[in-house]
Amino acid sequence: MLKSLRSDILHEAESKDLKVIIIAAEGPVFSSGHDLKELTDVRGRDYHTEVFQTCSEVMMLIRNHPVPVIAMVNGLATAAGCQLVASCDIAVASDKSSFATPGVNIGLFCSTPAVALGRAVPRKVALEMLFTGEPISAQEAVRHGLISKVVPEGQLEEETMRIAKKIASLSRSVVALGKATFYKQLSQDLRAAYFLTSQAMVDNLALRDGQEGIEAFIQKRKPVWSH
Amino acid sequence: MLKSLRSDILHEAESKDLKVIIIAAEGPVFSSGHDLKELTDVRGRDYHTEVFQTCSEVMMLIRNHPVPVIAMVNGLATAAGCQLVASCDIAVASDKSSFATPGVNIGLFCSTPAVALGRAVPRKVALEMLFTGEPISAQEAVRHGLISKVVPEGQLEEETMRIAKKIASLSRSVVALGKATFYKQLSQDLRAAYFLTSQAMVDNLALRDGQEGIEAFIQKRKPVWSH
Amino acid sequence: MLKSLRSDILHEAESKDLKVIIIAAEGPVFSSGHDLKELTDVRGRDYHTEVFQTCSEVMMLIRNHPVPVIAMVNGLATAAGCQLVASCDIAVASDKSSFATPGVNIGLFCSTPAVALGRAVPRKVALEMLFTGEPISAQEAVRHGLISKVVPEGQLEEETMRIAKKIASLSRSVVALGKATFYKQLSQDLRAAYFLTSQAMVDNLALRDGQEGIEAFIQKRKPVWSH
Incomplete structure (x- = not known):
């Protein structure tokens, strides 16, 4: 499952046609995390290590991906499923959804979800x-x-698609630069963060879509992005 | 007071029978922090230093303690009393409680509570x-x-005890590993945090209670913890 | 505008008579950030760099200023205007205010506001x-x-002035020490933060206003600050 998710997230990641990713699920559970049968003693320490490394890698892929990743949640998201929601850039949920990190009940503290x-x-x-x-x-x-x-549950898809379509109408290269810069500056001290982001603003202005956007605004017309 | 609190928090900290700590108070004030008579000029700089070092030590003890610490608050928590609530892992309060850091009113900014x-x-x-x-x-x-x-005030003890009993029903060793790992990863960058917690998950699985929990779940029976 | 704001913020910054700064605006917009005409290609990369460096400098000035800075917002605050609100120590807004970082719409991601x-x-x-x-x-x-x-809009000035007057009634030197210490400790690990702030508490007690405040409290009289 994790490998399939990783492969889907990486699919055409660098394509200009990809503007946004939505992660959704079928049925009453969004995701309940790891398959516990993979975590029994008989599988062994090396296998366990691989499971959690793959999981962590998928979560970091979401953050490092050039386009925004949206979780569309309709139901229960627990353990690594809750971690997946928390790891997305945006998450829209129906009012019947709920979220938990219940690992402690079965003796496995949700340390990676944490x-x-x-x-x-x-x-x-x-x-x-x-x-x-x-x-x-x-x-x-x-x-x-x-x-x-x-x-409300009946509006979940509509609202998620509204946000996704809004993002898809924007310049991919501008969004990608903004996303990468956001996460990079977040853990820096204020001076370093402003130094980094001031450079990012200047770089953004130098992008073709940076100038196109401002020109279109001044000329009161719709911008035409080259992404 | 701080020394008595420290001694109580450390009391049988390593005992397998200790599963959770509740910090509560009698009367309308949970805690109003330092005794100002200890902070007058006549006591001197060295004494002041000792007071704040002891206070900081108590706050860090709570975080470094192997079991979860719950504040049960019914009334006013100010200055170092507000700091104590903020320092606990969990805090349940009655609706008549309030919280303040009023040191600035008497010329002593609440820098340690901050x-x-x-x-x-x-x-x-x-x-x-x-x-x-x-x-x-x-x-x-x-x-x-x-x-x-x-x-509501009438449910404060009941709700606090419900949470405490829930925690007391879990594996002490699993909770202790989870608590220590949570605080350690929180200030790390994402990659370091996932490396640390992936290891913690594997270590957790290798604990006797880690395997007992998963086996019990798969066998649809209650786990029997060895803590 | 940024240079004028910088000059106003720095005006008599070290004067004992300055206790608090309020940043307000006239008209329906608090601030909509940069003038896009300054960001067109024709201005060139060096000019863009200067714009964002000046902006970042103003935002850091607010944090490094000895007195608290309050934003009083009545209307729209967008892009660097939203950044300005977020950068103040305190922000009071009317219920008709709103906040946005809409740069992405015109191909310029709000990386510095972020x-x-x-x-x-x-x-x-x-x-x-x-x-x-x-x-x-x-x-x-x-x-x-x-x-x-x-x-509500009708109470915006009254409530902002109430907070400002409360701050102005306190000891300037105590508030300045508290503000600087707060931001310094916030990014430190817990042990370093407590070491720093324990020292700050002792230093605060050694200030003339530190002892005046405590003496006044014990003697049940109003303190007389020397700032």
Whole structure:
């Protein structure tokens, strides 16, 4: 599953025609994370290591991908499934969705999910989820920043597609530069972050789409992107 | 008081029978922080230094403790008392509780409380509290992540005990590994954090309780922890 | 505009009479950021670099300034205008205000605004604003920590002045020490942060206003600050 997800995420990643990725699921569960049968003793330490390295790699691929990745969640997202939601750039969920890191119940603390969760929500929210394994609702998830938006189930696809189409109407090269710069500056000190992003603004202006956008705005016409 | 708190927190910290700690108070004030009579000029710089070092040590003890520490708050938590709440892993408060860092009113900026506060709530929330000294309600505190949950006063003990009993029903060794790993990865960059936590997952699986939990789940029975 | 803002912020910065700064605007727009005519190709790369360096410098001046800086927002704050709000220590906004980073629409990703925005709100909130360019309301802004408080338009000045007067009634030297220490410790690891702030508390106590405040409190009288 992780390898298939990795392969799908990498599919035509560098194509100019790819503008945005939506990760969705069928059925009442978005994702419940790892298959526990892969984590029994008999599989051995090396196999376990490979499983978690592949999982971490998929999560980092999302961040390092040139286009925005949206999670469209309709149902339960637990453990590495909750981590997947937290790792996406944007997440839209139906009001019947819920989110949990229940590993502690079966003696396997959700330490890898906690990397993404702990960077998305306040510390006390993350710790209560991790220590009790209890789920939070979509309403709580949006309030604490785990997801971007919660909508009624009937509007989930419409709202997700609206956001995706908006992003797809923008310049791919501008979005890619912006995404990469955002994550890079986030952990830097303020001075370093402003130095990096000031350069990124100047580089952005030097892109063909940077000048096209500003010219179109001044000329009061729609921009024509070359991506 | 700080030394007594330190001694209580360290009491049987390594005992397998200790699963969770609750910090509570009697009376209408949870804690109003330092005794100002200890901070007058006559006590001298060395004494002041010792006071704040002991305080910081207690706060770090909570984070470094193997079991989760829960603050059960019913009333006012100010200055180092607010810091204590912010420093716990989980905090449950009654709806009549409030939280403030009012040191600035008496010419002593709450700089040590700001360490815990600034890591629990958004920057602007922390700065308004620190610059004005004005209290926030329990509702505001939960919205901004300073506390985990707010309940009516009559349900405070019940809800706190429910969470504590849930944690006490889990494997101590798994929870301890998870807690230590959570705080360690939180300040790392993403790649380092995933490397660390992937190792922690594999180590967790190698714990006796790691395998017991997964076996019990697959066999559809309750796990029997050895802690 | 940026140079005028810089000059105003620096004006009598070291004067004991300056206790707090309010940044406000006239008309329906708080600030819509850079003048796009300054960012066209014809101006050239060096000029663009200077624009963004000056902008970054103004934002850092706010943080490094000895007194608290409050944004009073009544209307639209976009791009570098949104960055300005996010960069202030405190921000009070009317309920008709809104906030956006719409640069992506014109092919210029709001990478410098994202430095301040990404440190004020949860990551997913920042990314949805940056990737879609769509505005958030004042209610959403306060919920996510971008602003400190939202009030009806008719109360905006009153509430902002109430906070400013409260700050102006405090010791300038204590507030300045507290502000500088807050930002310094925020990016440190916990042990370093507590070491730094414990020293700051001791230094604060050694200030004339530190002892005056505590003595006044014990003697149940109003403190008389020397700033």
